[in-house]
Amino acid sequence: MLSVLQNRVYRHLLAAQIVALTGTGLATVALGLLAYDLAGSSAALVLGTALTIKMVAYVTVAPVAAAIAERLNRRKLLVTLDLIRAAVALCLPFVTDIWQVYVLIFVLQSASAGFTPAFQATIPDVLTDQQDYTKALSLSRLAYDLESLVSPMLAAFLLIFVSFDSLFLGTSLGFVASALLVMSVALPSPTPVRPRGIFDRTTRGLRIYLATPRLRGLLALSWSAAALSAMVLVNTVVIVRASLGLSDSAVAIALAGFGGGSMLAAFALPAVLLRFEDHKVMLTGASIATAAMAIAAILSAAVPMSLAGLSAIWALVGFGYSATLTPSGRLLTRSAHAEDRPAVFAAQFTLSHACWLVLYPLAGWVMTAFGATVAMALLTVLSLCGLVGALLAWPRAEPGAIIHQHPDLPIDHPHLSGSAEHAHPIIIDDLHPRYPHQP
Numbered sequence: 001m002l003s004v005l006q007n008r009v010y011r012h013l014l015a016a017q018i019v020a021l022t023g024t025g026l027a028t029v030a031l032g033l034l035a036y037d038l039a040g041s042s043a044a045l046v047l048g049t050a051l052t053i054k055m056v057a058y059v060t061v062a063p064v065a066a067a068i069a070e071r072l073n074r075r076k077l078l079v080t081l082d083l084i085r086a087a088v089a090l091c092l093p094f095v096t097d098i099w100q101v102y103v104l105i106f107v108l109q110s111a112s113a114g115f116t117p118a119f120q121a122t123i124p125d126v127l128t129d130q131q132d133y134t135k136a137l138s139l140s141r142l143a144y145d146l147e148s149l150v151s152p153m154l155a156a157f158l159l160i161f162v163s164f165d166s167l168f169l170g171t172s173l174g175f176v177a178s179a180l181l182v183m184s185v186a187l188p189s190p191t192p193v194r195p196r197g198i199f200d201r202t203t204r205g206l207r208i209y210l211a212t213p214r215l216r217g218l219l220a221l222s223w224s225a226a227a228l229s230a231m232v233l234v235n236t237v238v239i240v241r242a243s244l245g246l247s248d249s250a251v252a253i254a255l256a257g258f259g260g261g262s263m264l265a266a267f268a269l270p271a272v273l274l275r276f277e278d279h280k281v282m283l284t285g286a287s288i289a290t291a292a293m294a295i296a297a298i299l300s301a302a303v304p305m306s307l308a309g310l311s312a313i314w315a316l317v318g319f320g321y322s323a324t325l326t327p328s329g330r331l332l333t334r335s336a337h338a339e340d341r342p343a344v345f346a347a348q349f350t351l352s353h354a355c356w357l358v359l360y361p362l363a364g365w366v367m368t369a370f371g372a373t374v375a376m377a378l379l380t381v382l383s384l385c386g387l388v389g390a391l392l393a394w395p396r397a398e399p400g401a402i403i404h405q406h407p408d409l410p411i412d413h414p415h416l417s418g419s420a421e422h423a424h425p426i427i428i429d430d431l432h433p434r435y436p437h438q439p
Contacts (some may be wrong), residue, residue, distance in 0.1 A: 013181070021147040026155050030164045034093075035101070050102065055357040057113055058112075058113045058350065062117055062350045066114075069118050074118060074189040075183065078182045079179045113349065118342050120345045125188040126188065133329070133330065134327070137327065145322075190338035205345075205346050208429075218282075220394075221390045222355050223382070224290065224324065224385075225321050227383040235364070238367055253307060254311050260318065261314065262318035265326065266326060282325075284323065285320045289316065293317055293376055299313075300376055305372075332345055402436050403421060
């Protein structure tokens, strides 16, 4: 997996991702402490609102940002967005009212909504070999999982010596370091063949996404993954503290089970994807995670859950979650031309976070109202719905070349090469606005 780090451009981009993630992790801890400092016992409401604002920014801003970014130099765009995030992080220690937190969080997350899809779309342009790109996706998954483990520990260590306000300085430094690393390399910046209007640019990624069967399947799998991760991330603390009566460290152990399973899948996927198609791997991952959550619901109803049992089940859910979503970059890359990739990655960013926007609060509400067993059962059913939706939308592996015609094109059009009927893998674009019917 590490052989891909021989590529200097990717090495710098991965380092930029890691330092930015570390800074974001510090901000997560600091934001909770800031909310408590400003709102006291109402801190949970402030944090819940801030997370909702984050998701709303992700869902609404990403397509617009992708449309604007289409005409900009990608390196300059990424550096500018990193510096905006750094400036916002520096402002957070000076807020005096809760509404100021909300405004700054919206600006910060709007910049992230522009940065993340453009950054993700750059990697396949840098690593054009599919196996190298697969390794990069696994490394990216590992970076996310390690951040969730390392950042809280780093924050706890720093808080021994400094106040929580200083953690925002660490966040800002992380974004500045990310900007410097991006600035240190030349990045490809594919541009559209012809100029497009703002409405076309804003909606293009969503139109390509929803017209592509494998991506409709990916959306269904994103729903499934969001349902399962919502149960883990939102409700683990309640299960461990209230139901099991254990300490905060036990919460960390249970969540580490989820992260450990995800990391194990990330290590295994480059070799697995050499032997099996994305279609089979992703559906299998979703099935494993859904079955694990169903087992958790059954056990919760039958016998008292132990920390070891919960951690083991969460590890299976994490393994399936990572196996489901890590290959998604390969699907997105195959489903768009280079100039359309940022828009398609932005569409996935928007739609996947729309799933979380619905399922995170639902998971919390059901857990509060009906308890862990009902919450696990309901989210298992919702995950199963996503899995069935994926099977219906994406019923088989990649079709390869598809025979089709273009009756609207003259026979001498360059795309036809003198033949009315031809075959090639379909990518939705101006010449192929929809998938040809397959027998």
